[in-house]
Amino acid sequence: MNSLRRLAVIPAVALIVVILDQWTKGLIEANIPLWGGFAPFPALEPYFNLVHYPNTGVAFGMFAGRNTVSILINLAIIAGILYFAYNLPEKKWPLLVLLGLIVGGAVGNLIDRVQIGHVTDFLLFSLPVNGRVYSFPAFNIADSCVVVGTILLGLVLLIQEGKTTDESREPAG
Secondary structure: HHHHHHHHHHHHHHHHHHHHHHHHHHHHHHHHOOOOEOOOHHHHHHOOEHHHHHEOOOOOOOOOOHHHHHHHHHHHHHHHHHHHHOOOOOOHHHHHHHHHHHHHHHHHHHHHHHHHOOOEEEEEEEOOOOOEEOOOOOEEEEHHHHHHHHHHHHHHHHHHHHHHHHHOOOOOO
16 A cells, blocks of 8 residues: 555544544533533442533643634644654554544544634543542543544554664674
8 A cells, every 4th residue: 555545544533533522522512511410320420420511721721711722732733743644754554543543633622622612521530539539630532532642652653663773783694
């Protein structure tokens, strides 16, 4: 498969992510009132809830209320990933799938920012400890794809770098 055709993996994966992300956000927006919550699994209520929280910031609420900055960050991420993908010497599909996850997540959140001025977060994990509840910031499918894609991409690149370094140390001959 030539390298340009192989790059089609990125938009294909990104499209799947965007569809899943927008569908799940639509379900939340239609069924849970703003700032409301729902425990889909009552036994897990102390640990996991579906919520409907607007997020006007980026990761962990940074730049809250600065939608233009958030949109520019999203566009920069998308452009940077596409530039990186195009310039990869070897366009191996696992890397392209991970890049597709990141682009799809960025596009999913960009759609929200442009259409409604914020991102809809709905997955809320909490940990009750000694009578207090510690909650991780709410997130969504797009956020998950960006984070998982970035972490796995970093690991794949580190492993590849390690292999390249090991191969360069082997004596010729």
